[in-house]
Amino acid sequence: MRKTIYLNIELCVGCGACVVACMDQNDIYPEKGQASFRRIYKMEEGEFPEANIKYISTGCLHCEDSPCLIGCPTGAITRDETTGAIIVNQELCIGCHSCAISCPFGVPRFNVNGKMEKCNLCLERVEVGLEPACVRVCPTFALTFEPLNKLQETKESKFALNLMTTIPKVGTVR
């Protein structure tokens, strides 16, 4: 069954473990000007004493209808049929940045040779039944590798349970 990476935003604490695990898996070294395929963003709302800080771990979303793939003039970007991963063949990449322009999420990055690089869903791991490195490492299980719609089902059932436990309480108050 096709799976993809989900982030439960409520559980992301911005620790950066996914960012590092990605670099370890893919031999990415910042001192060589390379960047992780995952990044952490922090959002701060409000002011003391009511401030609210949220974190989010981002990476390629491996879109079904991928703007980067459509925009690529050389066919360097393709979809892996088994896993659904959007992958880039660097030998075909001409570094034209079309993918970067078309990607609404800012994912494609260019290495020191000017070729595009991004998350490949840890394709080689997924093929042998392992989860992507970022998912494996996540200490709060915020990142999961699940069949499409699984996260929604989990959320929905939790919501349904909450609803069921809340309604009688409302009833007793009245």
Next chain:
Amino acid sequence: MKKVERLLKGKIPSPDTGIEIKKSICTICDPTTQCGLDLYVKNGKVIKVEGSKEHPYNMGTLCSKGAALRQYIYSEDRLKTPLKRIGSRGEGRFSPVTWDEALESIAEKFNEVKQNYGPESVVFFAGYTKYFRPYLKRLAHSFGSPNYLTESSTCHQATAMAQKLTFGQPGRPDIKNTKCLLVWSSNPFHTNPGNARAILKGKERGMTLIVVDPRETPTTALADLHLKVRPGTDGALALAMANVIINEKLYDYNFISNYSYGFDDYKDYVREFSPQRGEELTGVSADKIIKAARMYASIKPAAIMPSASPVVHHTNGVQNYRAVFALIGLTGNYDIYGGNLVIPESFIHQPGLFLTKEHEFVQPRQWSEMAPRIGIDRFPVWGEVIDEEAQAMYIPFQIHSEKPYPLKALIGFGMNYRMWPDPKGLLESLKKLDLFVNVDLFMTDTCKYADIVLPACTSVERSELRCYPMGYIIFTQPAIEPLYDSRSDVDIIYSLAEKLGLDDPLFKAGYEATVDWILEPSGITVSELKKHPGGMFVPNPIKISEKKYLNTGFKTSTGKMEFKSSVLEKYEGIPGFEAIPIYRPPKYSRESTPEMAKEYPFVLNTGSRLPMFIHTRTFRLSWTKSLRPNHPSADINPSDASLLGITQDDLIRISTPKDSIIVKANLTQMVQPGVIHMYHGHPDADVNTLFEGDYLDPLSGYPGFKSALCKIEKV
């Protein structure tokens, strides 16, 4: 791409790729974590690091520091051979020597000092990591020196002191069974993911979460109630909560009347701390103080989760934490399931649900048979309450004063001089020693001052015994050979024992025989442990019962839980030593030193954890550094920054009357207005240099790292 190439690209273990998985543990942070590791090894080299799924602590996960372990193992800064200093101290010029040469010259000098001044003039210091501590303590005492000291002189022991003064022995938060968790100044999401996962589970089953923390953290974000206390005012907050609990009669009358000492005096003192006064002192609204007190006192069972050091890194730290721990007695939550449960430690400060002979092993000679430990004439309560070690903060003072006796030689394992307040002062004192040896992984700034430097290896290159609270035990085996000419700390300790000519049967028997000896009461053996390279559950784990004090009493001199400390009563009249957990503002604060506060209006709070660093241990790794690219930087609230015309990443100068450092400004709501947070120990901007060497809590000797006064200027 061919199949094998694809497998290699994905680093997939298989006979085709030649990649094997080897088990180990990560000890970059220590001692309550030690995540299990799956190391992907090819041709004797680690090519990838992953959390071990079978390990019950981390269940396959790691933090950002552990995930960066490969860079830690293969850092270019690793020491490669033993070194002897050829330049001046601090210059960093060394020449390689053999292990024999290095160890023999250390042993010769130690024995010479022993003969001329006594064994106590040789000092044994343990920094990070902690696995070798029992063996180092044994080495010190076997040699005859009482002076085994550790980084716990600024980390955990003051919290232990506050707990021991109150209960005789600490109770751990039973998070799994509690209905209300009061986290007092800890953010396990960035320090101890196991506890963080326990909190998440608790929240799922409806546990109430109250968090006391000056900062905005992922833990406070989950809280039902977040008390944003001003740094250093924890004691006042706890006393104001006690005021509500007592006035509203929410306390445990039975526990107080039968099992406590000094309640009436405590109650009289608590009267002074109305919620309104609490609000003035702490910045937490009276309304929130009342709410928190009611929640904690009326939801049963309730547990307090302390932290190792934030609350005690104040000049009034121990008294503040005593006031907090008094709440556990007040509400009868001591040693009950779901409260603060007393669980015996098995090995290296960790419970593992098995018995050992660790205490007998580490203390082959009683304190009474040795000279007084460093620091206990200045910090006498330490000598009475802390059984493990001497107080390292006093090292520089004793080197200079030579009283009550001179210190002549020091061997540090992972010693970092930046741990001390006024670290430059410590360095100056080290220069006075006849011999200073440091064992480390890397050529650190501390090593540069050593006469002899010895290369240690990482956790994955050695063998170590560890245990976990769920009744799990591991004796790791090296996943790769020690790199270069490095050795494990334990090997170094055992070789040194031999060269010193110590007549110690366990050092003579060797490491594994020692581990068998320590484990003897548990029935677990090294040979059994070796069959389980990833660790194993302890057979026949000991059962932890509740309210053990009913049979044994409390391990205090009154045999009761003490609202008024019978130890401190002996020091009546000495400021700071009050028997009731009095509240006194930090030594340098708006309240204590209003004149100084006019010039230095900000509270300087150092060392609050960032997720990618643990002390200085991952500063040198590009992976962890990339998570906070603007470091060294200080956290400042945007409203303060705007008043001072400071924008993100501007250079700012942080000054105290002692010194100043220049760092980048990191604007964030994580820090409250009026407070500056600076992470400690950075070689380019060491915030500890801003503290005087004697800015210490008179009870514990702990530095007031989390509240001093400073000013900020845009550079």
